[in-house]
Amino acid sequence: MAVEASSNDLVQVVALLAAGVVAVPIFKRMGLGSILGYLAAGVVIGPFGLRVFSESEAILHVAELGVVMFLFIIGLEMQPSRLWGLRREIFGLGALQVGVCAVLLTAVGVAGGFPISQSFVAGAGFVLTSTAIVMQLLEERGEIAEPKGQRIVSVLLLEDLAIVPLLALIAFLAPGGADTSLAERFTEVGIGLAAIVGLVLAGRYLLNPFFRILADARAREVMTAAALLVVLGSALAMQLSGLSMAMGAFLAGVLLSESTFRHQLEADIEPFRGILLGLFFLAVGMSLDLHVVVANWRLIAIYVVAYMVMKALGIYIVARVLKTRHREALERAVFMAQGGEFAFVLYSAAAAVGIIDNQANAMLTAIVIISMVLTPLAIIALRYLTPRDAQSLDGVEIAAGLTGSVLIIGFGRFGQIASQPLLLRGIDVSIIDNDVEMIQAAADFGFKVYYGDGTRLDILHAAGAGRARAVLVCVDKPDVAVRIAQLIKAEFPLLTVLARAYDRGTALQLIRAGVDFQLRETFESALVFGGSALESLGVDPEDVAEVIEDVRRRDTARFETQLAEGVRAGQRFLRGNIGTPIPTPLTQPRRTGQALNEETADVLHKSEPAD
Template sequence: MATEAAGSDLVHVVALLAAGVVAVPIFKRLGLGSILGYLAAGLVIGPFGLGLFSDPEAILHVAELGVVMFLFIIGLEMEPSRLWGMRREIFGLGMLQVGVCALLLTCIGLATGFPVAVSFVAAAGFVLTSTAIVMQLLEERGDMASPKGQRMISILLLEDLAIVPLLALVAFLAPGGADMSWAERLIDVGIGLASIAGLVLAGRYLLNPLFRILAESRAREVMTAAALLVVLGSALAMELGGLSMAMGAFLAGVLLSESTFRHQLEADIEPFRGVLLGLFFLAVGMSLDLTVVWANWMTVAAYVVAYMVVKGLGIYLVARFLKSGHREALERAVVMAQGGEFAFVLYSSALAVGIIDGQANAMLTAIIIISMVLTPLAIVVLRRITPADEQTLEGVDVADGLTGSVLVIGFGRFGQIASQPLLLRGIDVSIIDNDVEMIHAAADFGFKVYYGDGTRLDILRAAGAGKARAVLICVDKAEVSVRIAEQMKAEFPLVPVLARAYDRGNAMALIRAGVDYQMRETFESALLFGESTLRHLGAEEEEAAEVIADVRRRDAERLELQIAGGIKAGRGLMKGNMPVPTPLTQPKRPGQALNEEAAIVLGKPATAK
């Protein structure tokens, strides 16, 4: 019997792993994200799919630790100073958006005949946006550090913190909750504050010495166990204090964000966080009661549309009220219009205290899940129907009549460094870029950058390209650099053009366009890195320099052969820097440069695509 039970448990574990492994890559390939893959996989293997699991609530209870660990990782990224710097966005923008959306969504419940308590709980759950979905979208689009991304993160932080007072409100709104005496309420508040204070004191005075002692023992598994102990212990402390487990983990992360062990903790927690968070969404997918949804599909569909539209409208109005542009406000409204994972926690609490019944919980859970499924699709539609970003040129000078000796096109990280020697030599440099935010940022540091699109011939003329002694193409997009080079050589063939190349393929395209000089952005820095490595391994300075010169010569020869033969650059491990076969000579003296293995690597053919 014991063997049968163990075999049954193993079947469940294998089913969970297989569902995630199969579904997630498919959904990511379709551009729908890993979270929706987990949700769909959970639905398939759950009680309303293949029926491999009959009690998703048990899995969900364990998998909630994934959300806890996710909040801990977020806390590690939020240093106290950074949180303090974002306080206006968190407690201003965040509170305003949560308040407005909660009020609007509560009115929907009241208008459709539900009691105040049920309407508020349903609305409050939907207000809590999915942190996992939004953070993933921001990361995929590279907007984590952008101003609009930071504003979304601030709102998410406030919503994550809001789960604490919302859970307290659920207890108060429960039947009999209003009968609690003031003394009982004060005791509950005191216990919660004591839990927070105890966690802060432990994080400030105990955790760093603890990890220092453990690090000296050099037992990696003990460090991993300690990291888990910190996360789960802080979550337990908050839960015992009547607060949110996720709140405790987030506070622990913030307290350790400036610790010297921060990166070690993140590395130790990350595998558990990823697996458990995936398990959480699998369990959520299993919890979708298709029987209830099918029996009430019109009601569910109506509330999904109403909640998403009204919440999106509230987000848009708040954003515009606080002076955000139309495009940013609309994008924020679409990205954050769904409900989130904390709604499941809130609805479970409301079910436990009797505010809602099992059928209402199933319907609300279905509404949240469907809204999460629709979010990636809504973003795709938004990108299709909205025009490209329109930038305001307020306070920005447009390139017109510039007469600099050197014209620099693109003032990102590459253009800034490339222009410094020219400026130090007193050379008259004109700089154009089409990123308004970057132009404003450059002005703060004393750089005069003009607005202009280098791919337009009229802009190149206005920027003085025809009279310049040299034109530097420093843009970061390969196809744009080639277009500018072609324009320059067609219209101003006598002006020297020096270009930044993204990779080998881009370098070949620039050479064909006729540029006078091109440089792959990482090539020389990588050679210097390799030369320093040789010296650290004991090579003499002259010997290391000779090796690097040999590598540089071989690369130039291969580049010429590729251009002459019309060979495409490879797209393998080195993104187009893998060489094609060339004759390799042995070093003239032992230890000069490359051993046999290195020679084989340098001679390995690239796969042309």
């Protein structure tokens, strides 16, 4: 019997892993994101799908540790000074958004004919956004560290704190809850505050010495165990005091953000975080009771739409009142329009004290889960349905009638450095770029940069490409650089064109486009870096110079071979389709000696990666 039970458990573990491994790549390939893949996989293998699992609650409780660890890692990125700098967003923007959305969502329930206490509980639960979904989406888009991402994080932190007074209100709204003494309520609040203070003091005075002692022991597995102990211990302390586990983990991360062990902790926690967070989304998908959805689909559909629309409206109104740009306000509204995992806690507490019954709890849970499923789809729809904000050209001059001897297209970090030798020699330089913010920033440092898109022929004429002696293509996007080079060489065939290449493949395309000179953007600096590394190891500078030159020769030979192979392939294609060979561009004058590659051995010639 024990063997059979063990075998069944192993089947479930394999099913969980297989569901994630199969579903996530498929959904990401379809452009729907990993979260939707996990949620769909959970529905398929859950109690209302293939029934690999009969109860999702146990898995959900374990999987919530993924959210806990995710918040810990986010906390490691938030130094206390940075968090203090967000205090206005947390207690201003966050509190206002939670308050306005709670009123609007409560009004939805009252308009549907439900008592005000039930309407408030349902709406308040939906106010609490899914930290796991929003954080994951921000991480996938690389926006957590951006200002708009930080504002969303601030609201999420306030919502995590709001779970405490909301649970207290649940106790007050319960039948007979008004009889609860004020002393008991103040005691609960005091316990929560004491837990926060205790965790802050422990993090400030105990954690660093603790990890220092463990580091001296030089036992890697003990450091990993200690990292898990800190995360789970802080989460448990907050849970026992009535706060959320995620809040405890986040505070622990913030307190360790300036520790010398920060990067070690992040490396130890990351594998557990990724697996458990995926497990959390799987468990949420399993929790969707399809029987309840089918039996009450009209009511659930109405309230999913009503709650998401009203919450998004409240978020948008608050954002605009606080002078947020339209697009950012719209994105925040769509990102945060769903209910979250803390709603499950609030609804369960309300059902336990008799405010709502089990049927209402199941329906509200289904509404929240469906809103979570719809969020990635809503974000995709937003991306396709709304055009990007047009850039304001206030204070920016459009390229017209420029007469510089040299035209620089693109004034990022590469173009700025490339322009300095020309300017120091007194050469008349015209500069165009299509990034308004960069143009305005360059003006603060005395650079005159004009607005213009180098992929447009009319802009090139207006920027003086026909009168210039040379054009420097310094844009950072490979395809754009190649397109500009092709356009210039087609319209101004005698003009000297020098181009920045992103990697070896781009360099080959630029030469085929006819540029007179190209340089891979990181190669020369990497070559100098490698030479300095040799000198630091005691190699004679003359020997270093010889080694570096040898790298250049090898790279140039490989580059010429690849270019010739590309030409021969093109000739073979044309002979097979047209019957006439084309002239080789190898006879054209060009300089490729500077086109270097990071590899230092011929053995890598067969499978050469991008730089």
